[in-house]
Amino acid sequence: MHEAETRYAIDPVTAKTLDTEQLRSHFHIGNLFAEGNIALVYSHYDRLIIGGAVPGDGTLTLDQVPETGTSMFLERREMGVLNIGDTGKVKVGDKSYSLDGGEILYIGMGSGVVEFSGSGRFYILSAPAHRACPTRLIRLEDAKMVPLGSKEQANERVIYQFIHPDVVESCQLVMGYTQLASGSVWNTMPAHTHDRRMEAYLYFDLSDDEKVFHLMGEPSQTRHLVMGNEDAVISPPWSIHSGAGTASYSFCWAMAGDNVDFTDMDMAAMGDLR
């Protein structure tokens, strides 16, 4: 069983007029991880689909989703799946992959039905694709590791790049996650935008009473959204995506758009942030 919700794209002039609830209804995504369900949000920013699947004792099947207008979900799409739970299985066509927590499966266009089972909590990202790239399980040791930040700036962290041109082939999808060191709370500060690609974040590894104040908006018009554990957020191409937590945390980032160049960013000068 799956549920899908559509989120339309809005421009930055409209976004700066929104109050907290309106801002959240466009960009914040909660309740992705309910046992026995596949939840999907179809974003019109680069048509990225953001979802969650928690099989529990059963098996969840992703085959046809009316929002894509195709006979099979992956007919013209590729997909990345991150397991943020315990070990679980993802079956793609006839082949089954066992994913430990922290591992990502890249699934190429045209791969057929996808089934989820076991104790995983699966975070799903899918973008339109133009060719079939090989499906591949990417373990932590295969990911490209980029240490960044410092204790002094409270942003010491490691970026793990999983779906990245140096690791696996994909069409549009670029995906991985960042883990903050204990005591560090800031992600992606100094902030950046990349009008060529949109981005989505999923915050995880937070306890129930800790929050991340996620920053969005044009650099001269920042707004914040308060994020709990396992909340996702859509970052439009015109927006910064940064955050400060009340404790350290991890977050999964993923992008889709015109290029797959992770370093193609427009840095926002600290003095220009408002």
Ligand SMILES: O=C(O)C(=O)C[C@H](O)C(=O)CO
């Ligand atoms: O900690 C960070 O900095 C990030 O993880 C940045 C994101 O990966 C990003 O915004 C990529 O464009």
Ligand SMILES: [Zn+2]
């Ligand atoms: Zn970014």
